[in-house]
């Protein structure tokens with residue numbers, strides 16, 4: 001069998017420290033608001049723990065040469081702590097996880113990146129933002145989220161789904177619980193269903209001038225915020241949210257070891273796949289090194305591999321790159337040779353991806369951790 | 378009369394958002410080139426025009442707006458459109474999903490009748506009276522040239538449908554076909570749900 005080529009820093013402590021050092025500075029800078037004085041003792045302690053955690057996970061990525069394993073640890077814990085921090089913030093501000101008509105009318109609902117798929121058309125043709133959130137002020141304002149998400153997507157494309165999305169960690173986590181899948185074969189054609197969702201939600205929301213996916217179909221309403229049950233319609237909506245969460249985020253990922261919600265249902269994932277087209281990073285397959293073992297097809301949680309080649313819907317999580325025994329799959333910068341410079345291609349990719357991950361998950365990570373510590377002291 | 382052309386033009390985007398799902402589903406699921414896609418769009422538009430003509434005739438003759446019966450007709454239209462789209466979506470994948478006999482029949486029913494399905498979908502989707510159409514009906518009651526008004530509204534509101542057949546230029550035909558069928562299936566569920574909800578609220 002062909003040997004898997006190793007990265008420049010794999011197994012080398014000195015080189016790994018060298019590559020990690022700039023990241024220490026960058027993460028420290030990003031968490032500086034939490035580390036600065038004036039915070040509670042617990043909050044500062046949580047920020048220090050977060051800093052050490054983020055840095056050590058990055059170092060492990062560099063030192064072991066495995067990307068997905070360490071990325072997933074940060075991503076999954078980040079998603080859980082995000083929800084804890086988000087819910088506690090809601091309870092603090094409005095004493096409830098639910099929102100009422102009054103909050104919708106005063107436009108105080110935090111903006112979530114998935115709404116991007118529904119606001120674009122009405123914003124373009126009717127100059128209206130159809131989401132009841134604040135445009136510039138407050139927590140998760142529309143403009144700040146749009147800038148972050150679109151900026152992120154231009155740089156790493158659908159990498160957002162594995163490195164930035166604060167929901168993705170849920171089904172990434174549940175899909176890893178069982179060591180072997182109960183349902184072994186999932187037709188990769190199901191991933192196109194997310195594109196149908198994108199088309200429909202964009203048009204349906206433009207027609208009705210309200211974000212239909214958020215109102216009726218988002219599984220993550222179950223772990224963030226949802227509409228207060230005041231009549232039959234809101235009851236049905238809540239039943240739909242919780243059912244979709246259980247089926248798409250817990251049961252199916254558990255049985256298939258695939259990220260079913262992200263791969264087949266999320267309209268934002270479909271939109272971000274299109275960004276993969278204009279993005280400089282991709283995961284490249286080298287046919288000359290491939291021994292057709294099929295490990296990558298089985299491993300890919302996004303159903304994105306066809307004939308051992310990553311396709312448009314790849315979220316650049318790096319699992320296939322880790323799994324491939326011959327190094328036939330590797331991170332790549334378009335326009336460069338995939339044979340040479342593969343260490344640099346990977347480093348160039350994981351740097352911005354990891355920075356974005358800490359940008360999006362860092363603050364809620366610290367808050368969530370502080371909340372948990374406060375429960376025990 | 379020309380105000381109806383302006384209403385149509387200014388609301389074309391909303392018409393595309395309402396009925397565009399149906400056209401996109403049909404065109405994409407059919408996986409054909411641009412020419413064939415234009416034929417399907419043409420059939421859909423003819424169906425839509427036929428319904429407009431009937432509504433215009435009713436408004437001109439009876440001189441009344443949309444009342445309880447109108448809402449009922451709309452609900453039935455939505456349910457029928459939903460069923461048609463469901464048939465269209467699954468008629469092309471049924472073979473893969475269920476036992477052979479039922480699937481073969483369903484498949485045979487749809488195959489070769491795509492143009493008819495598109496025309497029928499146009500006919501039924503125009504029954505799905507939207508706010509611009511309601512305002513047109515309101516302003517046409519008791520006015521002159523009612524049919525002319527509806528035709529001009531139809532022309533104006535059709536403009537943004539024209540780029541849709543270019544979906545046929547996308548190279549990954551297999552993916553386009555699957556997305557189209559999924560769109561048709563979800564549209565079907567939405568229309569059936571809307572139809573029953575309208576019936577429920579009116580009676």
Ligand code: SF4
Nearest residue numbers: 300314315317318320
């Ligand atoms: S193709 Fe590889 S990098 Fe892309 S989503 Fe699948 S496993 Fe992750």
Ligand code: SF4
Nearest residue numbers: 290291293294296324
């Ligand atoms: S994991 Fe995939 S790319 Fe790597 S050798 Fe096996 S089949 Fe080829």
